[in-house]
Amino acid sequence: MAAPTGKPSAGTSISVRGLGLSFDGQAVLSEIDLEVPAGTTLALLGPSGCGKSTLLKLLAGLQKPGAGSIRFGTELVADARTCVAPERRGLGMVFQDYALWPHMTVDGNVGFPLEMAGVARPERERRVAAALARVGLEHVGKRRISALSGGQQQRVALARAIVAEPRILLFDEPLSNLDRDLRVSLCREIGDLLAQLGTTAVYVTHDREEAQTLAHQVVTLKQGRVVHASHRSGSQYNETF
Numbered sequence: 001m002a003a004p005t006g007k008p009s010a011g012t013s014i015s016v017r018g019l020g021l022s023f024d025g026q027a028v029l030s031e032i033d034l035e036v037p038a039g040t041t042l043a044l045l046g047p048s049g050c051g052k053s054t055l056l057k058l059l060a061g062l063q064k065p066g067a068g069s070i071r072f073g074t075e076l077v078a079d080a081r082t083c084v085a086p087e088r089r090g091l092g093m094v095f096q097d098y099a100l101w102p103h104m105t106v107d108g109n110v111g112f113p114l115e116m117a118g119v120a121r122p123e124r125e126r127r128v129a130a131a132l133a134r135v136g137l138e139h140v141g142k143r144r145i146s147a148l149s150g151g152q153q154q155r156v157a158l159a160r161a162i163v164a165e166p167r168i169l170l171f172d173e174p175l176s177n178l179d180r181d182l183r184v185s186l187c188r189e190i191g192d193l194l195a196q197l198g199t200t201a202v203y204v205t206h207d208r209e210e211a212q213t214l215a216h217q218v219v220t221l222k223q224g225r226v227v228h229a230s231h232r233s234g235s236q237y238n239e240t241f
């Protein structure tokens, strides 16, 4: 959970060096090097089972690396001996299945990270309203999650991820449960939102078009290794690996 400062969020760089992880002697990630400059988005592409979600879990602190290191700005957040807890990493996360509490209202869901951080109710209400406005959901705060469409639920999840002004946002295939038209429009909106907020983001997807719509950098994994990387330059992507 990010530190709730009330100031606009500002991203921090991510630096991954020689990252590796094995399960039962089987390498799932090997020698991963990534540099994500502050305020930019990196998309991770690759076939099922190539290690995308595992890499996201390592960034989130939900998994410890077997080798290598992860830095956020100058802070070492993970290596073979260090593992900063997820709630101390200043992160927001958005998942494929939304991970919302269906019995709670929209306001309750979005305000939860602030409530956990001890933010007083008036400030919480102000910031929840601001986060909902950012995702185009000004008027649904009192509704229950179960009364919303899939697209609306993913906007709520996005509002909850940004409400505490994280320095980094992690997305795990956030649009794959939605139909194509909605995916295209919401993907553009997420790109615009990231640009407005200046938050650094890592975005896992199966969809190259989605990756290229919002990412400054697209990295492809195969069997746990980086096999291709490209950077956006204007409207073009230039290969860098």
Ligand SMILES: Nc1ncnc2c1ncn2[C@@H]1O[C@H](COP(=O)(O)OP(=O)(O)OP(=O)(O)O)[C@@H](O)[C@H]1O
Residues within 6 Å of the ligand: 023, 028, 046, 047, 048, 049, 050, 051, 052, 053, 054, 055
């Ligand atoms: N806790 C675990 N224990 C053992 N193996 C695991 C564990 N977590 C992931 N794996 C294995 O690691 C590999 C990478 O899994 P991961 O979920 O990162 O892939 P992915 O690229 O995100 O796939 P998908 O696109 O299908 O979500 C898979 O072979 C998976 O079975």
